[in-house]
Amino acid sequence: MNRQRPASACLPAAIAALSLSLPGSHVSPETFRQAKFDQPQVSATFWKLLYYLLKQIHGGGQIESADPGTQVRFVKCAALNYGYRRLKFYQLPTDGSEGSRELLLAFSWFLCRIALMEKLLTLSRLKLWDEATVCMCNPPLKCLQDGKSLASELHIKDQTDVQYLQWLNGRLKLQWRSCHIEQQEQCKLLHKVHSYTVGSHSDPVIGHFSVIEVDIGRQPDKYEQLLHFVESDCSRLEAFLKWKPMEPLYWHWMETVLDMVTEDTQKQNMCGEDCLLPGNDLGCHSASRIIEELDKCKKDLMTLCQELRERRTLRKLACYGKVRTRREKQGEEDFCTAIRKVQEIVELKLSDLNCNNSTCRINKLHGPYRLVFKRKCLKESKMDTIRTAALTKAITEGITATDVISDLKKKVERLKAELKHRQEEDRQKIHKVAKGLDQVLFIPPMKRQKAKIGAEFGRVHHI
């Protein structure tokens, strides 16, 4: 960067680099300048830009072009959910005809607050891979919405008997199983693609092609697309690298934009209380639901806390005497070592708890990975040393399926235990109800295997 040159001369270049490093159609520096002066003709461009960018982060995929109304609503909703609280922004009309300056502010806020640019660049990496997610942040199945919110939308025949539920339940199970089978099949095919192409990839660490890469061998017309995609990503990265050193210019400039806003506001002396949010349909519904959920969560935690407290008191009483006699017998030093050892054990035991804390969570098994097949023996085989070194480095930096599996296994166990626990509780309740019936004997089904919950999966699994 040339510090001698006046900032105003470099600014367009900075904005151009910024714009080029974003996906989608480019917004010219001139448009940014117009937005600074709140020109209405560029507001639609900015709504579109924000819609497109935010949509990529949320769910991505193909982004269908939406009418201005939808775009505006989506962007407002997203901004609200990320904690953007500028009233004026939310007061913008839904036809997208005004507010380019407000939009410029919001856009810049997103750049700062959620690292919009970096996120978008990272996301586009995905398209070349055989992606593997390792966490369950976005479980394959969405959280079911509770019946309350849906009941009105769904028109169900009012004649519903309880056996219909049983039928649905059975159907769901069948679906699950087919899903499982298909998935296993998919794994097999994927593995074939990987193992057949071992040694072909120019990157020795990866070593084989991904499905998409093989596909371009088969379908040359797709090749053009992919090449274009890689090239455009390259240019985005280049633009990003260019943008980084020029970044301060942009932020200084944004401050001047902000100054203009405050001037204008003082002139207009803003309308009073009554013109709050016109777009009052923004997510308040879900907000109150979240509060409800939080309250429930709090209640559960309180109960848990209470129980822990009681148990702890009891345990304290129980072992107090024992610990004291031990202390007298063993002598101070031995006793301290023993205590330390116990503490270490506990730490280890509860390590999964700590790793669930948000700070540690980020480094641990998260996000999408590129799935890479590496035979075990490869590690030991004596290839040329540079290659092996690169490989070992990559392996130590990456994660292995074994890690993921053991993590997931724990989780499955937990969930199974919970489900079983709940079933037992319900069993008690229903037994109680059944006892109240006249002249009726209640014969529960025979106990077969213990691990009933996992049975259906386990069995299919080992076909």
Place this chain on the structure above:
Amino acid sequence: MIHHFPDRTRKRGLARDLSHRDKKGARSGEGRSRAGRLYRPLAFAGDPKSVRLSLLCAERLLRGGSRRLPGSASPALLMLPAGCAQRLVSLFTQALEDCTEQRTKLQQKLQQCHALLGDWNSQRENPIPEDSKNEKHDVETEPSVEELKELELLNKALEKALRVRSKFRQVPCETIKVSEAVGKKPVSHAALEQPASNSKEKVPETAQMSPVSRKLVSSKKPTAYMLKAPYKTDVNVKRPPVKIPAGWSSRRAKVPGKKLSPAGVASPKLKPQAKTAEGSREKVRVAAEPGLQLGFSKCLRRATASPSCIDGGDFAETGLLVSKVDPVGEALGGPCPPRRDPPTKGMMPPTSTLQENGSSLKLPLPYQKAFTKYVRLLEKSQDVKTTPEAAVAKSHFLEKLQATFFSPTPAFTPTEVKQELAHLRDLHLLISQHMKAESPEALGENPTWDREYESLVTLQVLQEVVEQLLNKVHQMREAMVSHTEFLPPASLCRGDHEDGDNDSLCFCHASLGERACGDLDLLGPAPLLFYSSLDELKDMEALKLQVAMLNQKLQIQTAMETELIPLLESGCLSESSRTSVIRAAYSLLCEGGEHVPILVKDEELSS
């Protein structure tokens, strides 16, 4: 597991069975659909065998009109209160939709992989995903007429297959000429040596194929295909041939039917279907597939490729993707003379399958170059740091902007709260399980002092963690409250007046969609996940799915608990319907829907 049900049905004389089934006969018009509906709850037991078996049971219900049970009670007795039913049904419907969506994704991937592993030369460039319409059935809430038809067809096919098989058995080493069902079929080695290769002929166009071409196709095919199948432990083949008279229904042939082997059965039954059930070939095709798919007609119908893909065979051979292949071309030319060479760019090998050429496959040079550059740039961008000057400017701007906010941004944004909530549920589970592990029962009779001390320390730590979490929940709640305050009070009562604005509410709630998780802010080359064997990959994926399934199950369990148990306890159901609801609720809530308790009315039992 599944035997349970028929047994129960028979015991009906004893037990005053309160099942809904009793009522079916009464409404003869509905009888069919009722039976159709019934076969599903029967069909969910653990393994494919039982699914098949349950199909047979279903069939029994379908055809055995006389065996159907006498009906008497009024159907209204079993009805759940409308609100409760609606909520539960909508929950299930959502779950089913989710599942279907998941499967649609999977199937797309499957299709792509199939295309890659098949013969590149004989494929059209762009296999169009077919019959996506099938998927729609999955979210339907009622068994349709079509499904019932399908079931009938399945049964017919099964029956025929058995009939044909019995013939086939009698002349195991002869050509199939003998059987009149396949009489027109020309002699081909395929039929002799590797019956499973018939899967190929499952293409709808079978009937039109000229005998010559079929021979061509099959003779080219290596036997590996069949040998690799996990089902090759073919019970039937090893057993001395059983004579089954041709007229037997599949019901009577239930036991052997369970063990239908792909080799023994799948092949001969193909022909008749192609001829008899022309109109619904696709459906019947499913029946023709070996083994486990019988029960899952739906799911696998869409996986267009042959059974080879399911039974573990190696489908890298030619002609396996026949369903995607131009049938005429296939029939005329077979796979041998490549009809249309894909325009080769770069160094695409001229030969056909990935298995053969995978290791020598090279991507075009421009792509390789671009890719290398891409990786380099990623590495570079990883190292780029924000300059201090930029950081200052940025935070300046941010502060200034946020000063104009309506109210200061609270500690958590709604997005973060949503994420944390899901996580909290997990943690709660984890903590309570740790707590249970420290219960006096878990410690045993006479724990050592250090074990006891350990337990004390554990409880202490757990308590601390919970207190921290409570604190966090409190903060999040405050954040959410401030969030709602930011919104105008008018919107709080939004839910009350239904003035068509619901649409935008839903829009807002749903449309944000899932957010990509993980640390996306860090640029750099892709993080790698290594797997070392197929089994590892399979395990990992299966576990992921299982976690999702268990989560869903738990959600459904919670919903059913809150709806059904108060209903039972309140006693607002009439006496007789109460028993049935108890039965159903018990099965759903405590047995995962797999078993049903018996309620016996005992007149002599003093109450």
